[in-house]
Amino acid sequence: MHLIELHDVCKTYHMGQLDVPVLKGITLTVAQGEMVALMGASGSGKTTLMNILGCLDHSSSGEYWLDGEEISTLSADGRALLRNRKIGFVFQTFNLLARTSALDNVIMPLTYTNEDVSDREARQRAIQLLQQVGLGERMHHDPAQLSGGQQQRVAIARALINRPSILFADEPTGNLDSHTSQEVLQMFQQLNREKGITIILVTHDAGVAHHAKRVIRISDGRIVDDALVAEQNAAVALSPGGLSGSASGGVQ
Numbered sequence: 730m731h732l733i734e735l736h737d738v739c740k741t742y743h744m745g746q747l748d749v750p751v752l753k754g755i756t757l758t759v760a761q762g763e764m765v766a767l768m769g770a771s772g773s774g775k776t777t778l779m780n781i782l783g784c785l786d787h788s789s790s791g792e793y794w795l796d797g798e799e800i801s802t803l804s805a806d807g808r809a810l811l812r813n814r815k816i817g818f819v820f821q822t823f824n825l826l827a828r829t830s831a832l833d834n835v836i837m838p839l840t841y842t843n844e845d846v847s848d849r850e851a852r853q854r855a856i857q858l859l860q861q862v863g864l865g866e867r868m869h870h871d872p873a874q875l876s877g878g879q880q881q882r883v884a885i886a887r888a889l890i891n892r893p894s895i896l897f898a899d900e901p902t903g904n905l906d907s908h909t910s911q912e913v914l915q916m917f918q919q920l921n922r923e924k925g926i927t928i929i930l931v932t933h934d935a936g937v938a939h940h941a942k943r944v945i946r947i948s949d950g951r952i953v954d955d956a957l958v959a960e961q962n963a964a965v966a967l968s969p970g971g972l973s974g975s976a977s978g979g980v981q
Contacts, residue, residue: 817888
């Protein structure tokens, strides 16, 4: 079943008398349970596309269906309700509340949802998520008392508190060192594999993108490539100098 369906989606920003087209006819589908990387350079349109997929913005034309519901015609309030019910976000900047414990940071989104959750259930759900991301013993620490990787783990737990169908991670390792980045990316893989959460990684980094199962490349507002990671790796290996280049240190 397709969780996401886009049909000829365009986005144009109007700046005074100047029209700036950013997305130029995007058509794609994402199945429930996929882990997809949306990859592109700065200015390619990937962030605009993520904002539309995440119901933070709306398209200028075209259709967007999310979990069988047509999103393109929803009001801003309608999109906000949908975000609270079905979508979680993890950003490069962790966006945690200072002087607020990890536990309370994770609980916070439940105060904005229409879901009827008691204080006790909210606390239990947050504790379970923090334990799941390996922070059960640090749930009462403020962000300043946590490392960057730990803060990102809190942000992941917070994004999952509303039990979303889909999780967007926008450059989630941008502020992390390489070792911590690997740990965070492996956590996304585990959430996708064990919990069946649909995950979309938004990144300019090929190393990050290849932790997904499928990579969609966008350039100048258009999709220029869409393939499974295994197929892309095979194409590189079979290309002239692909294997020998890797073995000889030709790939830097």
